[in-house]
Amino acid sequence: MTLEYESPLRVAIQGVRGAFHEIAARETLGNDIIPVECLTFRELVAATESEKVDAALMAIENSVAGGILPNYALLRNSELQIVGEVYLRIVQNLLALPGETLESIKEVESHPMAIQQCTDFLGEHPEWKIIESEDTALSARKISEGEIRGKAAIGSSLAAELFGLNILAPEIESNKENYTRFLILTKKDGKIRNTTSNKASICFSAKHEPGALAAILKDIADCGVDLTMLHSLPKVGAKWEYIFHADLVYDSYMQYLQAVKTLNETATYFKVLGEYQAGSEIF
Numbered sequence: 001m002t003l004e005y006e007s008p009l010r011v012a013i014q015g016v017r018g019a020f021h022e023i024a025a026r027e028t029l030g031n032d033i034i035p036v037e038c039l040t041f042r043e044l045v046a047a048t049e050s051e052k053v054d055a056a057l058m059a060i061e062n063s064v065a066g067g068i069l070p071n072y073a074l075l076r077n078s079e080l081q082i083v084g085e086v087y088l089r090i091v092q093n094l095l096a097l098p099g100e101t102l103e104s105i106k107e108v109e110s111h112p113m114a115i116q117q118c119t120d121f122l123g124e125h126p127e128w129k130i131i132e133s134e135d136t137a138l139s140a141r142k143i144s145e146g147e148i149r150g151k152a153a154i155g156s157s158l159a160a161e162l163f164g165l166n167i168l169a170p171e172i173e174s175n176k177e178n179y180t181r182f183l184i185l186t187k188k189d190g191k192i193r194n195t196t197s198n199k200a201s202i203c204f205s206a207k208h209e210p211g212a213l214a215a216i217l218k219d220i221a222d223c224g225v226d227l228t229m230l231h232s233l234p235k236v237g238a239k240w241e242y243i244f245h246a247d248l249v250y251d252s253y254m255q256y257l258q259a260v261k262t263l264n265e266t267a268t269y270f271k272v273l274g275e276y277q278a279g280s281e282i283f
């Protein structure tokens with residue numbers, strides 16, 4: 001990654017210490033970061049906008065469970081910019097107090113995304129009650145602090161380590177290609193400088209007329225820019241109208257600027273959410 005900043009950075013993570021957001025933050029911004037826990041994504045955006053933190057990590061999509069669509073709207077309506085991304089391999093584990101066994105467990109608690117990633121394993125235990133929580137690590141911490149027996153959490157090995165829990169079952173994610181894409185966010189002109197880019201995240205709207213969206217996509221393609229992701233989200237307050245979120249990858253910045261020029265001319269709404277270096281996969 002081509003980010004320049006002075007360490008240590010205060011970095012907002014969604015969840016508590018031990019959450020996958022913390023792992024992603026340490027992998028991208030250094031092990032000496034000061035993690036700042038935020039229980040919701042809304043809180044994470046507000047902390048970054050108010051400069052309570054220097055940066056934030058935000059999960060945006062998972063290769064198995066799909067996109068975290070509300071985060072696209074949060075980003076679009078914020079003053080933040082994307083300065084980087086990372087694809088973190090998510091290894092889920094069943095965590096419980098020492099002494100517990102698969103037979104003694106009655107309830108399993110975790111983040112809905114984590115639960116969705118482990119449906120095959122959970123399907124083998126229909127007797128367990130499944131409970132959703134704000135965060136994988138918070139579920140683990142509550143079991144540890146409350147010394148709750150008969151209950152397990154799904155979460156990272158870092159959470160097991162931090163909260164003194166045993167790994168009852170390792171690697172319980174259904175698909176071994178389980179990656180979550182995290183964005184690195186800062187306030188515009190914040191403490192992280194981005195020196196190069198080959199990818200941009202944008203959002204736009206098209207006229208309600210035949211071929212309007214197809215024409216925009218063709219213009220992007222004609223500039224030699226590769227469209228790697230496209231989502232449509234409802235435009236709140238304007239029933240059955242949509243905002244499209246897209247990722248563009250380019251070899252040359254000039255080609256991307258040409259695509260931006262066309263979008264400015266043809267889209268009814270257009271915003272760049274960030275220009276950054278495409279991220280790599282981290283295990």
Ligand SMILES: O=C(O)C(=O)C[C@]1(C(=O)O)C=C[C@@H](O)C=C1
Nearest residue numbers: 019020021059111113135136180
């Ligand atoms: O609960 C956590 O540990 C998180 O960091 C959140 C989150 C998510 O929002 O998708 C992050 C990665 C995993 O895909 C599961 C949960």
